[in-house]
Every structure is written in C-alpha cells, then in structure tokens.
Amino acid sequence: MTWMVTGGAGYIGAHVVRALRDAGLTTVVLDDLSTGFDRFVPEGVPLVRGSITDGATVTDAIREHRVTGVIHVAGFKYAGVSVQRPFHTYEQNVEGTVTLLRAMRDADVDRCVFSSSAATYGTPDTDLVTEGTAVAPESPYGESKLIGEWLLRDAEVAYGLRHTSLRYFNVVGSGSEDLFDASPHNLFPLVFDMLYRDATPRINGTDYDTPDGTCVRDYIHVADLALAHVEAARRLDAGSPTEPVYNLGSGRGSSVREIMDTIREVTGHDFEPELAARRPGDPARIVASGELAARDLGWEMRHDLRDMVASAWRARVAAGDGYPTR
Structure with a gap:
C-alpha cells in the first residue's frame, strides 16, 4: 500500500512523510514547492513536483506510484x-x-486523511472546543477547509470514499x-x-480574562500531529471505524506570556516583550479537547511547551543563514 502526501515537502507534510516512513508505510510526495523544500523530502521517497490543481499531474502520480x-x-x-x-484561497x-x-x-483510491483546521470554528463561544462545537469560519x-470536509463527505456518499478530517490550531x-517552520505568519x-x-x-x-492577562491559544508539537495522521491512515487501511472529524488539541493551551518566557529561557536571549494594545477580534482563550482523537488515534501531548520551543529553536539555529525569509 502506498500513501501519497500532498504538500509533503512543507513543514507539516514533511513531518507526516517521515512518520509514515518510520511506521514502515510506503510514501510518495506531491508538492509544487511553492512553500515547501525538496530537501525536506527523505532520500528514497519519490517527489512529484506539481500542484493539486493540475489534474493530469495528480492522476499520473496516483497511477505511476500505485497510490x-x-x-x-x-x-x-x-x-x-x-x-x-479569497479567490486564490478557494482555487x-x-x-x-x-x-x-x-x-x-x-x-x-478510496481512502483520504484530510488536514483540516480549527479555523472552521471561527471564534467559538466556549473555552473548550469539541467536535460538537458549532462551525462558523x-x-x-x-x-x-470546511468546504473540503464537505467534499469528502459528498465523495463518501457518491462513491464510498473512506475518510477523516483532522482539525487543529497552532502547530509548532x-x-x-533539518525541518523548520518558515511561515512568515506563525508566532x-x-x-x-x-x-x-x-x-x-x-x-x-x-488585560484579557486569563491567568496572566494575555491570550491563551492551543499549541501542539508537529511530531505529535504527524503521528495522528499516520494512525488515521492505518485505521482507514484496516477498515476500522473512524469519526468524520477529530480535534487535535492540548486541552489546556498556553498563554502568549508563557511562550515568551519559555523562548527567553530556552534561547538565552534576554528580552522583555513590548506590550501593545489588543488586536480587534482576538478572543481571550481558544483551546480544543483531544479526547476523541485520544480514544481512536492514540492522540496525546508527548511534548510540553519547553520541548516545542527547544526543538523549534534547534531547527532554526541549524538552518542558520540558509533560513528563508519569504
């Protein structure tokens, strides 16, 4: 059996590819390298350079590699x-x-694990998001991302696609x-x-209603996220029952102040953050429950905040002057 990872040369996708490889699953990557890097793809894993919007390339990759x-x-x-x-996003x-x-x-090809997003919830009116929380992107x-989930559901009805979607907030x-997050928008x-x-x-x-006055957000380690994708793929391969949607959340979250303090401690850079006014629309706390994923996908937070910062910093230092700034 061969699993194709679209976006497998990106930060998250590359971690998924390596987790699949470590689990003994055959893998092929499809990526247009618009934000990914060919050096992120492990030796021995085929890389098909192309976009998911190019039907011919996608079809050829699926057939050639017996996906x-x-x-x-x-x-x-x-x-x-x-x-x-918006138009580019929808395209x-x-x-x-x-x-x-x-x-x-x-x-x-009748099985699909979809990397969705907790952005489908918008700003929920609860401080602990579950799969039953109303979606309002x-x-x-x-x-x-919500439309993507609907498309999978429609494909299930139309031709029996087996699928699940994983929703998560901030991946760090x-x-x-040798794998780093190069996003110009992530914290x-x-x-x-x-x-x-x-x-x-x-x-x-x-001045938020949180223990230290700063926003609390859900942060999860990318390696933990990758393992959840692998377990979801295994369940689909085995024909085991899966929920249509799983949240991958910490259940507690971390405040911006906690993150800054941890970064200062781990990196050795002695700084005091500038304090600015709230940004419009920023809720005080958004954290997701991972209980359902823990039940079915073996989901757990194997890394604490210090692990998250330290591993990200090591990758950033290792990249050195070769770190992209796009």
Missing part, C-alpha cells in the same frame, strides 16, 4: 492573508481538493533539526526571526 490512499496536507494556509486573497483549497478527489475516484481559509516545534518563526535581528517581540493585549 492506495492520500493524506491531503497541501493548500494555502494563511488565514489572515486569505481575506485579501488552491477548494478547486484543488475537487481535482484531487476526482483523480482519486477515477483511479479507485471567519476567513476564506476557514471556509475553504520540530521533529528533526514561533516570527519571534525567532526578530531575535536574530535583535528586534523586540511584541505581546498584543495584556
């Missing part, structure tokens, strides 16, 4: 930017998923020093880049 299942990680992942680029995340599912159907990105850390790489430039990181809002 039996797809872990769909590829997509345009920047929620804030998606507000300014990549919705049309791309349609193209992928059509190619899978035509090749009789507030960006084209969140909307496109590194499972290997860890933003703060690390500022420290490299001797700039001072900022905390937006210190």
